[in-house]
Amino acid sequence: MKLTPRLTLVFILYATALLIGVGLLAYNSGRDSLRSATISELQATALEKQAALNKWVDDKQLGIALLAADPATIEFAAALVAASPNSPEAGAAHDSLVAEIQPRVSGGEFPSLMVIEPETGKVIAATDPSEEGKFKEDRPYFLNGKTGPYVQNPYYSVALQPTAMTAAASLRAPDGRLLGVLAGHLDLSEMNAIINRRTGLRQTDDAYLVNTSSLFVTQPRLVTDPAVLQRGVQTEAVNRCLAGNSGVIEAEDYRNVPAIVVYRWLPERALCLVVKMGQAEAYRPARAFGGTVAAISGVALLVAAALAVALARSLTRPILALRTGAARFGQGELALRLPETSRDELGELARAFNRMAAALTEKEAQLRAYAAELEQRVQERTTELARSNHDLEQFAYVASHDLQEPLRMVSSYTQLLAKRYRGKLDADADEFIAYAVEGATRMQTLINDLLAYSRVGMRGKPFERAPTADVLGQALADLQVALQEQAALVTHDDLPVVVGDASQLVQLFQNLIGNAIKFRGAAPPRVHVSARDAGREWVFSVRDNGIGFSPQFGERIFVIFQRLHTKAEYPGTGIGLAICKKIVERHGGRIWVESQPGEGATFYFTLPKRE
Amino acid sequence: MMGQPIEILMVEDNPGDVRLMQEAFREAKVRNNIHIAADGVEALAFLRRQGRYADVPRPDVILLDLNLPKKDGREVLVEIKTDPGLGRIPVVILTSSEAEEDILKAYNLHANAYVAKPVDLEKFIAVVKSIEDFWLEIVKLPPHGLR
Numbered sequence: 001m002k003l004t005p006r007l008t009l010v011f012i013l014y015a016t017a018l019l020i021g022v023g024l025l026a027y028n029s030g031r032d033s034l035r036s037a038t039i040s041e042l043q044a045t046a047l048e049k050q051a052a053l054n055k056w057v058d059d060k061q062l063g064i065a066l067l068a069a070d071p072a073t074i075e076f077a078a079a080l081v082a083a084s085p086n087s088p089e090a091g092a093a094h095d096s097l098v099a100e101i102q103p104r105v106s107g108g109e110f111p112s113l114m115v116i117e118p119e120t121g122k123v124i125a126a127t128d129p130s131e132e133g134k135f136k137e138d139r140p141y142f143l144n145g146k147t148g149p150y151v152q153n154p155y156y157s158v159a160l161q162p163t164a165m166t167a168a169a170s171l172r173a174p175d176g177r178l179l180g181v182l183a184g185h186l187d188l189s190e191m192n193a194i195i196n197r198r199t200g201l202r203q204t205d206d207a208y209l210v211n212t213s214s215l216f217v218t219q220p221r222l223v224t225d226p227a228v229l230q231r232g233v234q235t236e237a238v239n240r241c242l243a244g245n246s247g248v249i250e251a252e253d254y255r256n257v258p259a260i261v262v263y264r265w266l267p268e269r270a271l272c273l274v275v276k277m278g279q280a281e282a283y284r285p286a287r288a289f290g291g292t293v294a295a296i297s298g299v300a301l302l303v304a305a306a307l308a309v310a311l312a313r314s315l316t317r318p319i320l321a322l323r324t325g326a327a328r329f330g331q332g333e334l335a336l337r338l339p340e341t342s343r344d345e346l347g348e349l350a351r352a353f354n355r356m357a358a359a360l361t362e363k364e365a366q367l368r369a370y371a372a373e374l375e376q377r378v379q380e381r382t383t384e385l386a387r388s389n390h391d392l393e394q395f396a397y398v399a400s401h402d403l404q405e406p407l408r409m410v411s412s413y414t415q416l417l418a419k420r421y422r423g424k425l426d427a428d429a430d431e432f433i434a435y436a437v438e439g440a441t442r443m444q445t446l447i448n449d450l451l452a453y454s455r456v457g458m459r460g461k462p463f464e465r466a467p468t469a470d471v472l473g474q475a476l477a478d479l480q481v482a483l484q485e486q487a488a489l490v491t492h493d494d495l496p497v498v499v500g501d502a503s504q505l506v507q508l509f510q511n512l513i514g515n516a517i518k519f520r521g522a523a524p525p526r527v528h529v530s531a532r533d534a535g536r537e538w539v540f541s542v543r544d545n546g547i548g549f550s551p552q553f554g555e556r557i558f559v560i561f562q563r564l565h566t567k568a569e570y571p572g573t574g575i576g577l578a579i580c581k582k583i584v585e586r587h588g589g590r591i592w593v594e595s596q597p598g599e600g601a602t603f604y605f606t607l608p609k610r611e
Numbered sequence: 612m613m614g615q616p617i618e619i620l621m622v623e624d625n626p627g628d629v630r631l632m633q634e635a636f637r638e639a640k641v642r643n644n645i646h647i648a649a650d651g652v653e654a655l656a657f658l659r660r661q662g663r664y665a666d667v668p669r670p671d672v673i674l675l676d677l678n679l680p681k682k683d684g685r686e687v688l689v690e691i692k693t694d695p696g697l698g699r700i701p702v703v704i705l706t707s708s709e710a711e712e713d714i715l716k717a718y719n720l721h722a723n724a725y726v727a728k729p730v731d732l733e734k735f736i737a738v739v740k741s742i743e744d745f746w747l748e749i750v751k752l753p754p755h756g757l758r
Contacts, residue, residue: 408728415732416634441731459719 204278651682
């Protein structure tokens with residue numbers, strides 16, 4: 001991965017993690033605050049409703065007590081109790097009593113009131129006539145009402161569907177005798193109103209009461225169907241509450257909607273008060289805040305990405321410039337320098353590169369200077385060597401040339417001596433003269449050879465195009481007599497046109513083929529000449545079936561006057577191959593030989609291709 | 612054929628070669644009178660019968676060495692060949708040089724023959740013999756009286 005995207009990625013990942021972390025922290029802390037605030041609010045509401053409920057119950061209890069303490073009520077009740085049943089007095093007392101309590105019902109304080117006979121629990125007077133004659137002897141409000149004011153918590157009443165609350169108080173004669181129990185059902189819609197009373201601008205707030213049978217006692221605000229009151233409610237909050245606890249829980253409500261629920265067990269009422277609010281509403285500000293944070297984060301992230309790209313570019317641009325510069329420098333642009341624009345580490349890098357480049361350039365210049373100097377020295381040495389070589393050849397040429405004159409004198413006069421005085425002097429003189437003649441003759445041969453050898457370098461002709469087939473033909477023509485005498489057969493492959501000194505090349509072939517015939521074996525001499533294209537040069541070979549020689553002499557035979565045989569075996573001075581070597585080397589080629597004793601010899605030489 | 616001896620002018624500074632030439636003519640049994648000029652100036656004086664050479668015979672053949680003191684063989688050859696009275700006398704260049712350019716130059720200057728001095732005595736004698744055969748017998752030269 002390249003540096004720019006990598007840096008950018010790291011930067012963006014870091015920024016993303018940071019923003020997400022901070023965002024979550026802010027969101028959670030906001031949410032916690034909201035939760036605390038909501039819970040406080042809900043608890044306050046719960047307390048308020050509990051207080052209101054208790055006050056309402058107390059009011060009802062006080063109301064029934066006041067009515068039971070009313071002298072008129074007591075008087076009529078006493079009269080009713082005192083009168084014999086079904087007597088006119090009884091009927092009058094009953095009517096008076098009903099008339100006495102009726103205003104309380106009409107005033108809306110109690111939906112209905114009744115007076116219960118304390119011994120039997122029989123309703124002896126009631127604002128609702130259908131209640132009269134019924135027995136309430138087992139009702140808690142009857143039993144408790146005999147001793148004092150009492151309000152019975154919501155209970156199921158077949159008559160008062162679905163639930164009912166009843167307040168009761170004892171009717172006592174002035175002497176303290178118990179006359180009866182005054183009981184009044186409560187209007188639960190009032191309780192409903194208390195519980196459902198709402199403040200503030202909330203939308204999903206709700207409060208309701210649940211009794212120990214897990215049944216709704218008040219209508220939940222968010223359910224309009226009154227039938228809900230016959231249904232049980234089994235939420236976590238209600239279950240905990242009915243176990244006698246108070247607290248807060250975030251859980252699903254009866255509609256399976258997540259809510260923050262405050263529940264209070266009201267022991268005096270044996271009821272569970274639930275006040276709750278939808279989490280969605282409670283946390284809406286947090287959500288809005290979260291959205292804002294997310295939006296800001298997104299924008300910040302984009303800015304961070306842009307910054308990251310810009311930063312990465314600003315980092316990588318000098319690095320790329322350095323890389324490109326190094327590559328170009330490596331390809332030989334030694335004058336190349338990087339701009340030293342910044343003062344930071346990258347600028348330092350560029351400066352270091354430039355210092356290195358300068359040092360390298362200097363070294364390179366030194367190297368070039370050394371190389372040039374070396375080349376010049378080699379040139380000088382070569383020139384010197386060529387001159388010394390030329391001087392040597394000149395010397396050999398002049399020496400051999402000028403030696404001929406005195407040698408000719410020696411040779412001629414010894415021969416004259418031999419001719420004139422053989423047999424006329426003594427035997428010793430004859431022998432001495434013979435040796436002198438022989439020595440002079442041999443010296444003559446050597447000097448001639450030396451002259452021929454030095455002429456290769458001194459008297460060479462300019463190079464020109466020469467078809468080697470013609471060259472070979474000329475050499476064979478010169479050797480014609482020897483070839484016929486020895487019954488030799490010379491064959492050749494296709495031969496190329498080369499560039500060189502034709503007469504020297506003739507001499508080269510002549511010497512090589514002449515050698516092949518000279519050092520023949522028992523069989524008639526066979527010589528084969530071929531040439532091979534080796535790219536920049538031609539490789540010629542001259543193969544014979546002669547006596548051959550041991551490979552250890554492969555070098556020696558090309559040295560002037562070096563011979564492998566005595567004069568008695570094979571005549572000669574050992575000049576032929578030395579001249580061959582000199583001719584080949586003058587043409588810029590190499591010469592070598594491969595041979596084994598008795599297996600013939602193959603001479604190779606190369607001639608460079610020239611224009 | 613052996614009538615009067617051949618008159619030969621040998622232009623040669625080396626007494627050894629002079630003597631050798633005389634011996635070679637002797638060995639070849641050629642009747643001859645060899646006149647010697649040791650340098651080019653003397654040779655031309657001889658040919659033009661100047662000074663002490665007033666009574667010398669006109670040579671039948673000139674044997675001319677190329678390397679001579681005072682005036683070298685090439686100059687002498689040019690003077691002979693450009694002199695109308697001498698131009699017809701055969702000139703044999705006799706030298707130890709076998710260099711091709713020397714030979715070519717000599718022929719260009721109208722030398723009649725070019726003979727390298729052989730080292731081998733027998734060959735030398737053969738050369739001398741051939742000079743006699745070729746120049747004094749085969750080639751019909753203009754008679755003396757005609758000039």
